[in-house]
Amino acid sequence: MRYAAVVHAKRDLRFECVAEEQLTPGSVRVRFGCGGICGSDLHYFLDGAVGNFAIAEPLVVGHEMAGEVAELGAGVTGLAVGDRVAVNPSRHCGDCVRCREGRTNLCANVYFMGSASKRPHMQGCFAETVVVRAEQCVKVPADFPLARAALSEPVSVCVHAADRAGDLQGRSVLVIGAGPIGLFQTAVAKWRGAAKVVTTDLEPLALERAEAMGATRVHNAGEGPTPDAGTYDVVFECSGSTRAIPAAFEAARRGAVMVQVGMLPGEPFPVPFNIIVSKELDVRGSFRFADVYRQAVGLIVAGTIDVTPAITATVPLADAVRAFELAADRKRSAKVILTA
Ligand SMILES: [Zn+2]
Ligand SMILES: [Zn+2]
Incomplete structure (x- = not known):
């Protein structure tokens, strides 16, 4: 069992138990470190929809995350248990026409965490653990703050x-x-x-x-x-x-x-x-991002892009409801970070 922040409907966000994910070959289990609450997460919470993507079933929200590798699936190389990683929420097929053009964000078969753009919905990462493909993980230095690493996604955008x-x-x-x-x-x-x-x-x-x-x-x-x-x-x-x-x-x-x-x-x-x-x-x-996630991680780790002025609060994942309420108040908040 793992706890996660789940939007059931407009204004109905719960921190509750969801099913454990299967660790498949080539994938890794990542333990939640830090996550950034994004405008789209807030729209699912406040409106039950982002643009034309409406909640039709419970959705684990979240797509901005960094954490620690907890378990390796069969055949994974280049990652070890305990590695700290920024997690790219986007997994494209690499095979469709748009992918072959290099416009991987327009992939016909994309799996993007925490999105209701497809059914079944694509479940997100505001959860104690999440299973992702090894290629979605970008290592960050052991002493690098995960709050900053988690913001690699919006910087990629x-x-x-x-x-x-x-x-x-x-x-x-x-x-x-x-x-x-x-x-x-x-x-x-x-x-x-x-x-x-x-x-x-x-x-x-x-x-x-x-x-x-x-x-x-x-x-x-x-x-x-x-x-x-x-x-x-x-x-x-x-x-x-x-x-x-x-x-x-x-x-x-x-x-x-x-x-x-x-x-x-x-x-x-x-x-x-x-x-x-x-x-x-x-x-x-401009929709999400193509192949720039690793570049964004590099910009943040090098300090070329300093994301810290955007961070206005850090709240434990278990207090997700309070964190979302706070993030929705633009008079008090810019980026609110969830922590383990
Ligand atoms: Zn985002
Ligand atoms: Zn594709």
């Missing part, structure tokens, strides 16, 4: 979004939304050489953290129009709020690239499509 945007060297970048993804997007844009990164949000705490993540300038979107609107080479929309979309289109310069990173609500909403025409905007979706 932002590295992928930067890849979608193209060359950021010398560019002026707008990041809309300073939740954890917007915060890491700010840091990743700086690392990729952006000359200016302006980050917007409605919450003072989020803006303060954005400054700590290296934003050139922060702006409270509730207090007026985006500074220098119409001049940004690249806009990363990380809020996932339909209210932010008009500002994103206005902020982009002619010929700009707009990357939609935030998952928007499931209902349709109006989009100023003529601006895409008249400004010749390249509007690109």
Whole structure:
């Protein structure tokens, strides 16, 4: 038996016993160390759905995790019991057309932890133990804080979004939304050489953290129009709020690239499509991440991307309900970390 954080329906999260997973050849059992509560976990908890992915059966949430290898399946090499690892929540087939193109995040047969995008749902990692393929584990130094290693997943999301945007060297970048993804997007844009990164949000705490993540300038979107609107080479929309979309289109310069990173609500909403025409905007979706997880772990371990300013609280996994309530309060929280 193992305890896990399970969403049964909207506002119904339980820390309860779930079935033990079978250790199969090529897989390892990882003991939970630290996990990051993500916007999508919160949406399952608060709304019972993320975008169009609705909860239809109990879902162990969580996809940002680092821990310790507890048991090795047959044939596993390169890992030992006791190794500390960051766990890539994404397992692609390697065989479908999109995988063969290298766009593994669009794999037709992907298994992504803690997601209701398929039935049966793909169970997540906010559990005392979880069984994953050995290839999903990336070793981190024995003394490296697992709270930071666990954030390799959201950093991967932002590295992928930067890849979608193209060359950021010398560019002026707008990041809309300073939740954890917007915060890491700010840091990743700086690392990729952006000359200016302006980050917007409605919450003072989020803006303060954005400054700590290296934003050139922060702006409270509730207090007026985006500074220098119409001049940004690249806009990363990380809020996932339909209210932010008009500002994103206005902020982009002619010929700009707009990357939609935030998952928007499931209902349709109006989009100023003529601006895409008249400004010749390249509007690109960015979904999870392709083959950049190992790179993201490396960036965090090397300190190139410092994720610590985003962490606002650490709460034991057993108090998952309290942790989720806290994480949902943007006045008090950015990234909330669950610990063993
Ligand atoms: Zn995440
Ligand atoms: Zn595939």
